[in-house]
Amino acid sequence: MKATIFQRILLVFLFSSIACVASAEWQLDNEASSIHFVSIKKSKIAEINHFGEMDGVLKKNGEATVNINLSSVQTKIQIRDDRMKSMLFEVDLFPQANVTTQVDIAQVNNMKPGDSALQSQKLTLTLHGHQKMIDSTFQVTRLSGDRVMVSTIEPLIVNADDFALGKGVEALRNVAKLPSISTAVPVTVNLIFAK
Numbered sequence: 001m002k003a004t005i006f007q008r009i010l011l012v013f014l015f016s017s018i019a020c021v022a023s024a025e026w027q028l029d030n031e032a033s034s035i036h037f038v039s040i041k042k043s044k045i046a047e048i049n050h051f052g053e054m055d056g057v058l059k060k061n062g063e064a065t066v067n068i069n070l071s072s073v074q075t076k077i078q079i080r081d082d083r084m085k086s087m088l089f090e091v092d093l094f095p096q097a098n099v100t101t102q103v104d105i106a107q108v109n110n111m112k113p114g115d116s117a118l119q120s121q122k123l124t125l126t127l128h129g130h131q132k133m134i135d136s137t138f139q140v141t142r143l144s145g146d147r148v149m150v151s152t153i154e155p156l157i158v159n160a161d162d163f164a165l166g167k168g169v170e171a172l173r174n175v176a177k178l179p180s181i182s183t184a185v186p187v188t189v190n191l192i193f194a195k
Contacts, residue, residue, distance in 0.1 A: 026148060026193035028056035028066060033191045035068060037158070039075075040182040041173075049075045058148070058193045062105035066191065068097040083175060088168035089128065098126040103140065103150070111142035118153065127163040134158070138189070146195040155186035 036050045052074050056066035070089040075081050085091045101123045111117070120137045134156055141149045160169050160183040173181045 024195050025060060026058035026195055028054060028058075029147075029192040029194050030054055035066075035187065035189050037185050037187045038155075039185065041176075041178050041180065043180055043182075047075065049073065056191070056193075058103060058105070058108075058150075060105065062103045062108075064099075064101050064103050064150070064193075066099045068099070070095060070097055080176075083172055087171045087175070088165060090168070094128050097128075100124045100126075101136070108140060108142065108148055111140075111148075113142050113144050116141035123156070125158065125163075127158075128165055130163040132162050143192070148193045150189070150191045150193065152187075152189045155188050158185045158187050159183060160185065 030053060033054060034050060035054065036048055038046050038048055040046050051068050051070070051072050053069035053072035054066055056064065058064045071085055071091045073081055073084050073089070075084065101121045103121070104119055107117055107119070117140055118137060119140055120135070123134045123136050125132055125134055136156055137153045139149075139151050139153055141151070143149055160166050166183060169181050169183050172178075
């Protein structure tokens with residue numbers, strides 16, 4: 001009789017633990033994640049840049065949010081980093097960019113380590129005081145029991161004019177004495193979420 005009661009208590013504890021793990025939120029692993037974008041100048045010179053600081057969460061209802069610290073922009077040239085912060089992003093007024101989307105969390109919870117699946121969703125990007133929805137297809141991969149990777153399959157195209165960044169691009173072009181800087185920017189995303 002004692003063994004049966006003990007077994008029942010153990011089963012209740014195990015099922016409660018599994019339910020807690022399944023419903024827990026996933027936190028963005030900044031060190032393992034990356035957001036890169038390509039700037040194109042003089043019509044043919046492409047340079048890869050990235051942001052070094054971000055945080056985010058994948059909630060138990062599937063809502064994913066990523067906050068990007070725009071002051072962490074890294075172009076490998078300090079003066080260009082400084083100009084992008086002040087002349088383009090205006091980080092004193094708009095310190096962050098925010099991305100939200102909905103992930104099929106039931107699919108994620110049913111994945112085993114090594115499983116992956118494509119999900120097509122709309123992203124909402126808030127940047128420089130403006131908001132726009134962007135179509136995206138990303139791959140979700142269950143890396144382990146407590147780690148999930150979300151990556152873009154195709155680059156996202158962010159147009160500076162959609163976020164009132166056209167003047168900033170033009171200011172950068174003038175100060176660098178360039179004939180052109182593209183206002184359409186390809187962006188790739190690789191995010192790791194961990195419990």
